[in-house]
Amino acid sequence: MKAATPETTKGVLYGLAAYTMWGSFPLYFALFEGVPAWEVLIHRVIWSCLFLAIVITLMQRWQPIRSALARPRKLGLVLGCAVFIALNWGVYIYAVETRHVLQASLGYFLTPLVNVAMGMLILRETITRLQAIAVVLAAVAILYQLFLLGIVPWITLILAFSFGTYGLLRKKVELDGLSGLFVETLLLLPVALLTWTWLGSEGVSHFSDSTGMMLLLLSSGIVTAIPLLAFAGAARRLRLATVGFLMYINPTIQFLIALFVFEEPLSGEKLASFVMIWVALAIYSWSAWNGRKAPQ
Template structure:
């Protein structure tokens, strides 16, 4: 009697991890790219990110012959609500991030992305009814204490950090619910943002404030922003479709760690005692969360 063949391992999680690693490493290096823009407002860079991402994806979709799912999605407008939500959230996230780099507040951006896994935990509990264990609850509590410290000692909320964390955390949640593959979903998102971007660009041209087609260097950077934006988002969309929200949180640490190093070593941003205390609390919260998630996986395996 011939032995039965061993089951083929599911390669989708491994693919998801590879996609996630690629996305977060690229995102971590983004401050180096957006620091190259000089004198270009954040909102103008944002509209070019949208425009050139969409055009780049048109070519990619055509090359891969992937128009069928896109036509199907666009033919059912009532199902585009979640995609539109993703589009608006990612536009907010992009704009905030560019502003943070332009104003040399990359430490705040780093803090926001460190907080995102904890936001994912909270959203998973509130929206997806996922169970929050004690250590996870403690981690979310520590993050809240860190924000409170900044509010009390600095007299202001770290609004860039909070905006980045909640916009991207919610984007990940909605993206997981979109019945489109990564490439198709990303193209539809940028396509929905295209009319607003074109109107804004037309206004900039009319009032002679557009930097496009001015200096060659700036024009090439604006065009490149679309390609550089699309590649990690494609990778992230592929990861979000294959991995649990909590697993995405593990990989998320790579992005803010790279940004933290760039802020200190490249941009020379000052790290105050209050900021260091905030980061220490967030890192402790992430350690608790990681330990809790690892214990849960061990119990599940057993």
């Protein structure tokens, strides 16, 4: 067995940091109590765009962004990415504010399986029998909630499909993660600024409620960018399969926060749907691991 190189170790640490920060997001967004999710979203767009611009300047990474902006006809896919990531952010913030973090965590557990299904249905990718079983089992878990519990897990479904669609579109965009997110937020920036201006003119903006709230809203840009930078550091140093396994840290932390911090109720029936998703993920992970070891 090969010893881990210093770069690999560094990559794992970056990955652990990124997914732990993302998993801890419920604790952060819970601080915005009383501020509508869509208002938090517009500030996240504004301050993320500003902070990313500073980071890109410091890293001297403007060239790929200039190239992308010089070809406006090719920005349609980036705009699609922007819309789906904004939808994902907005629904996630709403889930935290309304204490539906269990549904949110289930959405992120479900995302890899949605990616597999989309790859098969949209990109006509071939999948293994085990992966097909995992996707079917995940679908059964959602249908179980729908028909036996009488619940439409819309937060779970929107988070999983919006992030899955974002990933699908993102594959076709020739921009790295940092540059891509900056251009996405840049495209959303005019709408965010207009909305913020309208809120101020109507006297309903929460930005000036208190110094604490102002600092919280300003911090949303840093909070958005730092995990992304850590993830980029991990992705450059690790195999895709390793990054994929680390990804489960995020929804696991969210699940534990929902149970032990927010004390959201978890009935036996809801737990059964989680168990089905976990089994599906175990099957999928086993298949991915075997595929990684298969001779090329």
